[in-house]
Amino acid sequence: MNTKYSYLKQECYEANIELNNLGLVIYTFGNVSAVDRANGVFAIKPSGIPYEKLKPEDIVVLDYDNSIVEGALRPSSDTKTHAYLYKNWDHIGGIAHTHATYSVAWAQAQQDIPIFGTTHADHLTADIPCAQPMKDSLIEGDYEHNTGIQILDCFEERGLSAKEVEMVLIGNHGPFAWGKTAAKAVYNSKVLETVAQMAYLTLQINPNAPRLKNSLIKKHYERKHGNNAYYGQ
């Protein structure tokens, strides 16, 4: 069935399947969305549908105020968080949320993930931020919308740029990652999970492992993202 937003639903569907194929979700605990900036809408996975049963036409399309534009199913319970981020960060094209084990472990421990190595530095120069667990007033209010506020507040308080740091942990909950496309958001979710696992293992081997030195942080980030980027692995 071809509809106005078939292409957007297809992009969102493929990103959700990839998130599952990468082993980042169990049961239905994950969601990816894809945005169409020209039309001011985004597509997101429906709530509670197992990945093996998911079809492109099941994907729900909404505007940034959470009104359904296309789709018969209930959108993911995290939809309002996605909408809030799209509304406030107009450069992002896709968002992914998982409950991947190592990312969640750091979120539950309420710890930023320190930059220990070049795998981390290839993607971002900062520690991966862990936002504070949400206050009771925010939990009791519009929880999913307020999760979006929690992410933005964390970036503002720390002076972080969502263009340079494309991932965050929410204390006691888990990771959100974003990027220029839904596929890039999924990629960043996998990078985050891998870096989280590597950092955990690093601290097991040496609890006093030092952070990566600045010269290596700069070298690795800039050869991939700087004006004279030459590195593509």
Ligand SMILES: [Zn+2]
């Ligand atoms: Zn969640």
